[in-house]
Amino acid sequence: MPSLGNIRRSFAPWEDPAAKPYISFQNVTKRFGTFTAVENLSLNVYEREFFSLLGPSGCGKTTLLRMLAGFEEPTEGELYLDGQPLKGVPPHKRPVNMMFQSYALFPHMTVADNIAFGLKQDGMAKPERDERVAQMLKLVKLEQFAGRKPHQLSGGQRQRVALARSVAKRPKLLILDEPLGALDKKLREETQFELMDLQQELGLTFMIVTHDQEEAMTMSDRIAVMDKGVIVQTGTPAEIYEAPNSRYVADFIGSVNILEGKVTPAGEGRIVLDGPDGRITGAVRDGAPATGETAWFAIRPEKIEIGRTPPEGAVNRLEGEVWDIAYLGDMTIINVKLASGTVVQAATLNRFRLVEDPIGYEERVWLSFNPDSGVVLRS
């Protein structure tokens, strides 16, 4: 059976039942008054993993990080770091460092003093400390800014100082709360790769919180998608993208078309969804929905073919009218309105500079896709 693409195939400790988790949340619940921020959550993260918590604001992802750093105590449940329970251990005694969303640079100290702060606190001797600070400044390419105060730096420079400060103590686990949130798009993309290199170079475990799905996809070994205090799905970026387990996850990561229908079986590993948009045949891997149940077929825009003539031999085909065209340079997105009124999005890669007679507005077009190009979702 063809599998989902996993780029770092050699690194997958979560698939090894004998692997010891480095961070372990066990049935953790956190309540603030009557509000439940995190509910009965269990999660294992492994050493050297780049793990992302992804979710909309208010889904409890930051609370999870703050419990790990020690700024919040779980209301119920246990938290382990490298096998040691973390209950009652204050933040300054945890072998964990955090990079704050606001960067939290000390405004009254120079860049070098900010980086040296944690080392000084550990009582590291001055020559050694100076050497480490110089090393950190070099790592984040801020050598000539050592004597500046934070307010004399630009946003991107501040972000790098915050990063240098949080890795200066060589923590085994680095927690990053929306580390790139305040940067503009171009700088953010550059920094993503810098972070990945840094993680590889220092051999750290990274736990990062973000609401930017692209950021999570780019950097992570695994992603946990959160909603209202619970983890909806955990998996590699490819698993999350290609095999979401619910409409929530499918919709949160990337663009998706969701077509609804009533289930009827259609032979080995296949079902048919009868819905307002027509009959759609989908492939099911495990746990096929029962006959008569409502289910959804989720398919990504780039997996839909678009053409002017009815496609020969296609299992799934839908007819509609071109409603909107968005030219993005590398690809073109075409919204097609079906007879039922549903708008389906199809994306085509612009592989050729010159196209004869491209599809235009208000044209009648046919959309087609394979049963296993999308997933059947039950929730």
Added chain:
Amino acid sequence: MNARWSWFNITSVVFGFAFLYLPIVLLVIYSFNESRLVTVWAGFSTKWYGELFRNQGLLDAAWVTVRVAFISATVATVLGTLAAVSLVRFTRFNGRTLFTGMVYAPLVMPEVITGLSLLLLFVSINFARGFWTVTLAHITFSLCFVAVVVQSRLVTFDRSLEEAAQDLGCPPFQAFMKVTLPVILPAVISGWMLAFTLSLDDLVIASFTSGPGATTLPMKIYSQVRLGVTPEINAVCTILIGVVSVGVIIASILTKTREVQRQRDEQAAFAQ
């Protein structure tokens, strides 16, 4: 913002400033009066300043005042800062609203009542009135002013700074001393200066709570004025005005230049 100066504007500014500063200007002018009679000008002289430094009573009172002001401002700053920190930090304890109100109440309490109630307290616990009772009384009322000033700074203080310090290995108290305090220091200093000046010119509360041998300068001036205003008093007041103005000007220059420097730095950083 290039509004022309109209006659109306000029008149209102002149009247406003005259209303505020005319009495003070008169006082300063008459402190250089040759004549013993305060309201009759008889030529320029600095003799009353010389006279002043030979008046042991006034000098003693000034020394008491400075000591009271220094001790009470310092203690009030420590306590007021602690109060402000707990008010801003612990937003969810029971009775916070009541506690906040109780910290602010003395700001609007008539001084006579504060003075009287303190006097009753000292009498009932049989505390000998003198230097320390005045100091205690001044701590009590200037504490709230410090709390207000420091609290307004703490509200905009990014809590994650302190968390970052803890995260890097600082126990909570050290994190406060190494990070929070240096950042809010300007507010703490201006709280101290406010407490110092409040104590320096308090008459009512000092009169209620003072005892033998602890006469403060405002009390001394007030009692002498009742026997008639002498140019000597004008001289004392002029010196006081001078001290206070210099303090205020230095403080505002310090904060102003820091702000200007900061803005220039930030512009430079973003222009790169």
